[in-house]
Amino acid sequence: MLDEKLQPIFAEVLRRNPGEEEFHQAVREVLDSVGAVIAKHPHYAEDALIERICEPERQIIFRVPWTDDKGKIHINRGFRVQFNSALGPFKGGIRFHPTVYLGTIKFLGFEQTFKNALTGMPIGGGKGGSDFDPKGRSDREIMRFCQSFITELYRHLGEYTDVPAGDIGVGGREIGYMFGHYKRITNRYESGVLTGKGLAWGGSQVRTEATGYGATYFVQRMLETRGQGFDGKKVVVSGSGNVAIYTMEKIMELGGKIVACSDSSGYVVDQSGIDLPLLKEIKEKNRARISEYAKAKGSSATFIANGRVWDVPADVAMPSATQNELNGQDAQTLLKNGLIAVGEGANMPSTPEAVRKFLDAGILFAPGKAANAGGVATSALEMQQNASRDSWTFEATEKRLETIMHNIHDRCAEMAETYGSPGNYVLGANVAGFIRVAEAMRALGIV
Structure with a gap:
């Protein structure tokens, strides 16, 4: 059962976000774990802190017009949900898939906030995407779509503001097209504004893996x-x-x-x-x-x-x-x-x-927000290399990744033990991520 202090918060999430089942599911999972935290530390339920964590800072929806190889015009919908920047610039991937809608991006951005917190790195949570389907499209069609997509999105990005990466349907090819168009629009070679770049132009070893x-x-x-x-x-x-x-x-x-x-x-x-x-x-x-x-x-x-x-x-x-x-x-x-x-x-x-x-x-169960955090952690390492105009070896970068993942595991295990459920990595991951985000938000005031 959801803690009674959290029940009205979740009810309000359902009311404000109708039909967004994936987002409801993601929020409910975190709130189920947070009950153990507020039982020990009631101050986390003050100042509408949990309500603020469940509400994105910004939700951007825009039209993406593009032309296929036969000259036919298509219209897709683009999204960027900048969920939480208490720990650093918004960070999270872009997904191109026909099932994408606002609820998908909100659930992913919410999850990303806690996942990024677990890495221990200074990055907030966000996510973006479109209902565009890249399957069966030519390289030129995908290029034209990516250029149209970034023509709108670029104004919301920046290495200190929001740093997207790839996700389902968005790999090195798509990142290249978006980065090239961003560079042309802004007249800046701002390497740190997108991650998942090619090794020849600012990418990081091990990011693909x-x-x-x-x-x-x-x-x-x-x-x-x-x-x-x-x-x-x-x-x-x-x-x-x-x-x-x-x-x-x-x-x-x-x-x-x-x-x-x-x-x-x-x-x-x-x-x-x-x-x-x-x-x-x-x-x-x-x-x-x-x-x-x-x-x-x-x-x-x-x-x-x-x-x-x-x-x-x-x-x-x-x-x-x-x-x-x-x-x-x-x-x-x-x-x-x-x-x-x-x-x-x-x-x-x-x-x-x-x-x-x-x-x-x-059995042993590793939830995604902990187990798959290696991708965004290495994206943050890519940002670090971009900022210092440096490039690390594959071996050194992989060693950093291994250390980060072991630290995430150990932190989740520690929190599960502390909050009365040894071996429950779901509880451990949610609690560890929540506490780090919550402490930053409390320090920054009601913003």
Whole structure:
């Protein structure tokens, strides 16, 4: 049950944000944990602090007109939610996907606020995107869309104001088009205004790998608390994009075997272990569907159209695709098949029912705001390198990432212990993130 002091706050969130179910879900999860904090420290419920945390500082919605290769004009909608800047400039990715609407961006921005706080770095929380679908579009069409998108958004950005990065549908290509147009409009080479840039023009080593590597480091640290590791473990990873691929890569380095992965068309099972170079060629180079992997791999791999990747037995599950992709029934199936740990590489990929089942079963569960914080942490390292006109080696940057993820794990574990629920990383992550943001907001006054 939600703490009685927080019930009217959540009711007001529902009233002010009708129909935004993902945002409601994200807020409810944090408020469920915050009850333990205000029971010990009632001052966190004063001065409408929690109400202010639940309300974005700024919500920007704009029209994005663009022309396809046949000369047809299209209109999409763009968003940027600048959620909380108590700790530093707004920081969070841009998502291009047809399902994007204001509620999506608000939930992501809210989650980003606490995720960024967990990194210990001076960055606030924000998120942006559009309902534009890049699939099937030519490079020129994507360039024209990105240029139109940034023509409006640029006026709200700056290295001390708001620093976007990539997300679903936005990779190095899209960041390049947006940065190039930003540079042209402003007549400034302001490297720190966008992260996820190419290595040749201000990007950071390890940024491409960071979210997947970071999630793996977090889960490895969790497993170590029970005297285990990835060595010899069977792992299922949802998705086959950037986060999923580099999660698989690091798990393989640590001795795990990836037996299944997916995309929106279905999943592949390969009991001999996913051939990562082949998967990279199909997904990153050819931008093809995952069914092509099974065709290329031969008899050891099977493609299941429109299936649930969670039906595949595994020791560890790494949901790395999108929100609410793993439901209660999936959780039940995974647990029945011997699951011991979950690491969320995506943002809020497990439904509340699934999370409850995992926590009730006593398995290790790493929530996304902690486990996938490696991406934004390395973005902050990119900003640091840009500010000092410096460039670090891959090895040095990866070591920083590993240290940050271990620190996040240890902080979440400490907070779970302090607030009466040892091993509950959901509680630990929410409490640790909340306290850091709340303390900064109290220091800055009612703004």
